Amino acid sequence: MAEQTFRSPGFFEQEVDLTQRVQSPTGTPAGVIGTAQRGPAFVPVNVGSFADFRTKFGDLDSKRFGPYAANEFLKNRDAVTYVRVLGAGANDNAAEINKTRVQGSVKNAGFKITPITTDKRLGLSTTHILAARHHISASEQYGFPIFTHNDSYNSSADANLVRAIIFTTTDSRVGVLSASLDGTKMSKAFAISGGDALATIGTSGDLKDKFKLFISSSDTSYATTDGQAGLKILTASLDPRNKNYIRNILNTDPEQFSTQKHLLYAAFDVEYFLASVSSAAKAVGMLSGSAQISADNAAGENFLTAFGRYDTRYNTPKTTDFISQPFGTAEYPLFSFETLDDGAFAAGKYKISIANIRASLDENNPYGTFTVQVRAYDDSDKSKEVLEEYPQCDLNPNSEKFVGRMIGDKKAFFNFDAELEAERKVTVSGKYPNMSNIVRIVLSDDLVNGNVPAEALPFGFKGIPTLKTNDRLDDFTAQGEVGYRLGSRIGDTASALLQKSILPPVPYTFKTTNGAVKDGTVFFVGQQGTQETVDNRIYWGAKTTMLAADKGLQGEGVTNSALKSNAGSAVNLGLKDQAKFLGIEKMDVLVTGSQIIPAKAGDLKSFNNNKFTLARVALSRQAGLSNTGAYTDTEVTGTVGDNMLEAAYIRDGLVDPTTYTVSDGTRLNRITFATLLNQTSSITFNKFTDFMKFTNIFHGGFDGLNILDKNAARMNDKSISLDTGGGANSLFSSPGMASNMAGAGKDNNAIRSYRAAIDVMTDRFASDINILAIPGVRESFVTDHAVDKVKDFGQALYLMDMPEYDSDGNRLYDDSTNRPSVSKTISNFEARTIDSNTAATYFPNVVIRDDSNGSNVTVPPSVAALAALGFNDRVSFPWFAPAGFNRGSLDFVQNVDVRLTAGDRDSLYDARINPIATFPQQGFVIFGQKTLQMARSALDRVNVRRMLLEVKRIVSQVANGFVFEQNTPALRAKFIADVSPLLAVVQAQSGIEQFSVVMDDSNNTSEDIESNRLNGRIVIVPTRSIEFISIDFVITNAGVSFE
Secondary structure (H helix, E strand, O other): OOOOOOOOOOOOOOOOOOOOOOOOOOOOOEEEEEOOOOOOEOOOEEEOOHHHHHHHHOOOEOOEOHHHHHHHHHOOOOOEEEEEOOOOOOOOOHHHHHHHHHHOOOOOOOEEOOOOOOOOOOOOOOEEEEEEEEEEOOOHHHHOOOOOOOOOOOOOOOEEEEEEEEEEOOOEEEEEEOOOOOHHHHHHHHHOOOOOOEEOOEOOHHHEOEEEEEEEEOOOOOOEEOOEEOEEEEEEEOOOOOOOEHHHHOOOOHHHHHHHOEEEEEEOOOOOOOEEEOOOOOOEEEEEEOOOEOOOOOOOOEHHHHOOEEOOOOEOOEOOOEEEOOEOOEOOEEEEEEEOOOOOOOOOOEEEEEEEEEOOOEOOEOOOEEEEEEEEOOOEOOEOOEEEEEEEEEOOOOOOOEHHHHHOOOEEEEOOOOOOHHHOOEEEEOOOOOOOOOEEEEEOHHHHOOOOOOOOOEEEEOOOOEEOOOOOOOOOOOOHHHOOOEEEOOOOOOOHHHHOOEOOOOOEOOOOEEOOOOOOOOOOOOOOOOOOEEOOOOOEEEOOEOOOOHHHOHHHOOOOHHHHOOOOOOEOHHHHHHHOOOOOHHHOOEEOOOOOOOOOOOOOOOOOOOOEEHHHEEOOOOOOOOOOOOOOHHHOOOOHHHHHHHOEEOOOOOOOOOOOOEOOOOOOOEOEHHHHHHHOOHHHHHOOHHHOOEEEEOEOOEOOOOOOOHHHHHOOHHHHOOOOOOOOOOOOOOOOOOOOOOOOHHHOHHHHHHHHHHHHHOOOOOOOOOEEEOOOOOOHHHHHHHHHHHHHHOOOEEEEOOOOEOOOOOEOOOOOOOOOOHHHHHHHHHOOOOOEOOEEEEEOOEEEEEOOOOEEEEEOHHHHHHHHHHHHHHHOOOOOOOOHHHHOEOOOEEEEOOOOOHHHHHHHHHOOEEEEEEEOOOEEEEOOOEOEOOOOOHHHEHHHHHHHHHHHHHHHHHHHHHOOOOOOHHHHHHHHHHHHHHHHHHHHOOOEEEEEEEOOOOOOOHHHHHOOOOOOEEEEEEOOOOOOOOOOEEEEOOEEEEO
């Protein structure tokens, strides 16, 4: 027996197979590793039903096999541990980890749009940035002044706005042409080596407010326009309500990137009745990043490249910091939120509203209260969908209503970038258990450390990170020595105006009223119209709905929807795109511009005034200062409704640090909500509670995968295969790209991610399983790792899916149409010489019914095997064979890839592959239960291996109670007395023929006692299942007689 070394207290078991030596397992739920629609990544999560699974990880999906395995097992059992995988990258050494810390990029994670600059062709494989000069409407300044009251725009000039991000393949580019297309320009577009970077919109007829957008490819089969192969020309509009809007005519499906030659990654909507594209010459431009290099880009790359860097690990949607009301010259970050779902799923799904903000009326308790609402992103204020609500929260850490305690801040995550490999494991942070099923709260250091005044209340939030296309953070200041971040595509020169373009401002609610505001001559910003009424359903802050269309308001006497900004209910898709993952922050391509008081490094100037605060919600009142230097309650006259009818959000308002008033450019020193909170009594402030509410959105959320490659995005078998056609093959290039974004071999993004998930699932401190399945994953770099880790884990049986091959020896994938060859599959499998009694494999794929989606779906055999083990354990015990008509019958299977003959079954079983057979009138049956052990012994059968798992579990539970006890003969006798009845139960249930327990002086020497060690030995004779029955008989004239 090999010597075991013990370093810390505990119970340690070692198997001794008297017929064939091997090391083995123990556990309780089945463990499944796979992709999922949603959920935390690389964290083992236990579920007790598929309804529970659906809540945490999403529904069945034909592109993902893990959920099918969980579903089939949970039909019979009540415990599955699921680990979801996303793109974690392939960082391995200290240099790669340090690069991530400094630059934000992760080896082989995500994707990169790398421009081709080796020849004169323009814009191939480029991150194209569509920009346009916009004329601000006359009504915008009255009804929805997001440009007029914005420090990033010159109110007397047109606004230069970035409207879209478009990716192209290595053989294609996109460009713009003026609305009146002629043959010369078409030729330039087709030739790829020229073409305008700027376009002029049409001014009349069908082409009014439109321009031409072309996609040109050297792939002549792509499209043909007017006889020009490889060319597609589209009539385009930048009006979100027009049928020719770019989101309606361009490809928005990442999986179609290589065939459509482009992807509209993001479109930033601007309502046409707020700002329409200028009719001036060359007002539309197709730009890219410039050749300038930011001093803050640690990678030292120019913007042409940096704007296409999405090569980072998965991340989680989160809000920006919620901030307090101003305290003189200070505002305090309080908390933020992030979703429990990692990756892109939750992006654009939820938003956070703070409501019912109330100041304290208790002289002995200065803490006010507020309500946190988790809402569906697509709802509207007038038709809310509140998914979760936490009322009367406060900021007092000692209170039962403390917001951290009410919502929870626990976070489990895998520490990929720990310097020591031993520390790369699941880590838990946070203090308060998670009460929410959707979000967790992240408490600020100031709040945790007690630096926030007790009177603080959530009053606003920082602006979301958005693409930084301009160092001056406005659209009108010359860049000077800094240089432009935006430039023309290689060889073209864009106008200086368009090179200054910036993303549109995040739309914030301007007024909490219905009806049209007054336009024309007004005495203050937001002056009420004659038909305007107050609506306390409306929230301040992020406005996630569009303004109503003009045509819907004409009958009400309103000619411009900007004057009636709360009439719409359609979802603002442009805001969703602005909040999505737009690049790596450490590459200096993002900016919040959320200057808080006092200013923080990196926030030297407000960008788009995207920081929101209720301190900019101004009443019309201009009450004079009293002798004490403060406003009095009597100066806030009129009803709450009267005051709110005149209240407006002054986006660029500068809050006075003494009076907390703002000026709107027309009226000075308007009382704000901050004035009410800081300068009046709590009673006066609380009168406005129904209107003290605002909404913030989540930003970011990325899967860490190459979304432009269908297989890589799905992390399927093909994406990780080293075989011909596989995504980890050294000769593979990502579709539409010049190289393999995910990396080859063991450094492939998905391979490394699956291996990390296996490490998590086989960590005794993180999970407790007795079966492991990774459905549909067949690549040996993953499956061999699972075999090794399960053996070391010593607590589980691994149900392995093996690669299938056709009659020509070609590797088959999920999208293959050829049928598997039994002989070729066997020969390729045997060549791997796997020898393990902690793993088993099955053949072939099966077809099952997906009732959730109303279709049949082909799934790997591990799904059927896991289902059979679940059924076996429900009707009998783990030491019964999960095979044959009694326990291996697969009544849920509709069909199989290959109908096996008797000869096929024999060949498969000889190769230690358990066949899924078809029998007339009896359906589909697992007809074998071998492990992958080569030598014949008791442990070459699944039921014996699983019996040992259960025995080890029993022994472990007993032995753990003896740690730190005195090593005496009486203690040893007690152990034998405790464990023997439990083994006798297994014996009575036909799991063991005989057993003996030895724990005495024969195996516990004085040296063992001195070493604080207690040795035991349990010898087991397992009950063997019947697999072969031979009955001899003779037929005579007298009938049949049996020998």
